[in-house]
Amino acid sequence: MANALVKEIERLAKGKRPLRFMEVCGTHTVSIFRAGIRQILPPNVELVSGPGCPVCVTCDEYIDKAIFYAQLPDVIIATFGDMLKVPGSKTNLTEVSANGADIRVIYSPMDCIKIAAENPTKRVIFLAVGFETTAPTTAAVILAAKAQGVRNLFFFSAQKLVPPALKMLLSDSAVRVDGFLLPGHVAVVLGTNAFKFLNLPSVVAGFEAEEILLALINLLRQVDEGRAEVDNEYKSVVKAEGNVTAKKILAQVFETADDEWRGLGVIPQSGLKIRDEFADFDIERIMPVEVEKVTRKTACRCGEVLRGIVTPKQCPLFKKVCQPLNAIGSCMVSVEGICAAWYRFSG
Amino acid sequence: MCLAFPAKIVAIKDTLATVEKSGVKRDASLMLLPDAKVGDYVLIHAGFAMQVVDEEEVKLRDEILNKLEFSIQN
Numbered sequence: 001m002a003n004a005l006v007k008e009i010e011r012l013a014k015g016k017r018p019l020r021f022m023e024v025c026g027t028h029t030v031s032i033f034r035a036g037i038r039q040i041l042p043p044n045v046e047l048v049s050g051p052g053c054p055v056c057v058t059c060d061e062y063i064d065k066a067i068f069y070a071q072l073p074d075v076i077i078a079t080f081g082d083m084l085k086v087p088g089s090k091t092n093l094t095e096v097s098a099n100g101a102d103i104r105v106i107y108s109p110m111d112c113i114k115i116a117a118e119n120p121t122k123r124v125i126f127l128a129v130g131f132e133t134t135a136p137t138t139a140a141v142i143l144a145a146k147a148q149g150v151r152n153l154f155f156f157s158a159q160k161l162v163p164p165a166l167k168m169l170l171s172d173s174a175v176r177v178d179g180f181l182l183p184g185h186v187a188v189v190l191g192t193n194a195f196k197f198l199n200l201p202s203v204v205a206g207f208e209a210e211e212i213l214l215a216l217i218n219l220l221r222q223v224d225e226g227r228a229e230v231d232n233e234y235k236s237v238v239k240a241e242g243n244v245t246a247k248k249i250l251a252q253v254f255e256t257a258d259d260e261w262r263g264l265g266v267i268p269q270s271g272l273k274i275r276d277e278f279a280d281f282d283i284e285r286i287m288p289v290e291v292e293k294v295t296r297k298t299a300c301r302c303g304e305v306l307r308g309i310v311t312p313k314q315c316p317l318f319k320k321v322c323q324p325l326n327a328i329g330s331c332m333v334s335v336e337g338i339c340a341a342w343y344r345f346s347g
Numbered sequence: 348m349c350l351a352f353p354a355k356i357v358a359i360k361d362t363l364a365t366v367e368k369s370g371v372k373r374d375a376s377l378m379l380l381p382d383a384k385v386g387d388y389v390l391i392h393a394g395f396a397m398q399v400v401d402e403e404e405v406k407l408r409d410e411i412l413n414k415l416e417f418s419i420q421n
Contacts, residue, residue: 004416027349054348082348108394110376133349137395140378185349188390188398210412217415236404237390243398246379336348 005213006040012220013042020046020176021219022169022308024162025183026053026336027207033345035209045216048308049341051165052183054130054158055082055334057261057306062158063088064291069125069156069283070101076119078112079127081105082334085327089294109134109141116145116153125283128157133185135159135272136246139253142274142281154283157272160259162186163194164270170198175307179219181205181212184234189250191242195230206234253278262330263303302329305338312342319343351392353400356385366391 013019023029029049032038038047051057063086070077070093077093084094084105097103102122104115109126116124128138138155145153162183169175179201187195187204195202201222205215215233222229232238250272259271274282300322301315312318312331322328324340331339354366359377366375366389375389380396383389389396 005412008415025349080348108376110394130348133351133392133397136379137376137393140376140395144378183349185351185390185392185397188351211408214408214412233408236401236408237398239398243379245381246397249379334348 002035002209002213005210005217008217009045009213009220010042012217012224013045016044016220016223018044018046019178019220019223020048020308021179021181021216022048022050022177023181024050024052024166025181025186026056026334027185028052028181028183028205028212029338029341030336031207031209031212033341035212037209037212041216045220047181048177048311049305049338050169050308051261051264051306053331053334053336053338054134054160055080055086056302056330056337057160057264058083058086058129058158058330059260059262060087060089060296061260061291061293062156063092064090064294065289066127066156067091067093067096068289068291069287070096070103074122075102076115076122076124077101077103077127078106078115078124079103080129082336083127083129085333086330087327087333089292089296109138110144112141112153113145113148113150116150120152123152123154125154125156128155128159130159131162131183131186132189132250135254136189136243136250139249142253142278143249145281146278153281154286155274155281156283157254157274158259159254159272160261161256161270161272163190163197164267165261165264166195166198168264168267168270169307170200172307174309177308178223179203181215181219182230184238187232187234187238187242189243189246192230192232192238192240194242198228198230200228202229203231204234204238206236263306298328300329302331302339305329305331312339313346315339349392351390351397353388354391356383356387356389356396359383359385364389364396366396
């Protein structure tokens with residue numbers, strides 16, 4: 001099956017100028033590597049990775065604040081496992097945990113309600129990191145916590161939105177892309193309509209190798225036909241309007257705000273901040289903390305990697321001092337980080 | 348981070364569904380997908396059902412893939 005798809009890609013790519021398509025989803029990045037898709041594409045079709053991993057774009061300051069909260073007495077930090085090794089300016093959550101902080105890895109944000117109920121004398125803080133796929137689940141838990149009168153559960157949001165980051169990439173002259181493979185599960189929530197501003201060939205893709213190849217065929221056909229539209233190759237779960245209930249709950253609990261992305265800087269209206277109505281659940285308002293802004297001196301090129309300007313191999317630290325067990329940049333930390341995928345799959 | 352998997356709803360109580368995948372049962376919240384019904388395949392992310400899987404679309408996709416393979420081999 002995949003052979004037939006690759007042949008079709010070769011046929012469509014023949015005689016075309018070099019084309020660069022960007023995926024902006026860490027799960028796509030891993031699927032592409034696992035299936036060896038980069039290696040079987042014709043030489044004039046290049047796949048580059050963009051800022052598709054929410055953990056990788058979480059900035060030092062957020063990690064430093066999370067570490068501050070984790071070290072307070074009677075605090076339990078609840079987090080997705082990916083966050084444990086993300087470097088802050090001095091240390092990371094794994095080291096803080098080894099020194100006695102109570103840090104619990106959870107599967108669902110809903111687990112936080114149970115942890116809060118089982119530990120009534122402690123404050124439970126959930127590190128809410130994620131894109132549009134995950135953010136509605138956090139919003140739903142905040143609604144549930146409010147309805148149940150939970151008083152010892154708080155949220156520390158670094159949640160981010162994908163479309164503003166794509167807008168920023170398009171305005172950056174150093175970023176050269178001819179089309180986007182759009183993130184399938186972000187699109188489950190947002191719907192294809194949310195990406196209509198792109199003005200480049202764009203295709204929402206599923207995560208099987210065949211689905212990614214099908215999306216690439218669609219991108220090449222759009223180039224052939226001179227189209228620049230948002231097409232959907234993941235119709236089984238992605239609708240034009242997305243998940244209306246999830247979007248409604250998200251907007252009920254969060255509002256947009258300017259937010260800093262590691263390696264990319266501040267992107268206007270790209271972050272999700274808890275609304276005033278739910279301020280009792282916002283740890284930044286209940287317990288505001290200032291941490292020293294530290295600019296780390298490092299040759300790490302995560303910022304350029306995240307914009308598809310360089311590949312990890314062009315970073316002087318890659319595979320040398322920067323490895324999954326000793327990550328300098330956050331792209332090496334998460335299993336879905338670009339550098340981690342290159343480390344694991346590119347020999 | 349945005350990993351998700353399809354599973355079948357086998358029971359619903361209030362906003363909590365029991366879903367089954369490869370013989371393993373677990374809970375999934377229906378807060379983000381209140382119209383889901385027992386028997387639906389749903390996409391699960393972080394303990395929440397995010398969307399009903401449209402089985403017709405899965406079939407259509409497979410047909411497109413088969414057609415493409417047939418047309419290229421012949």
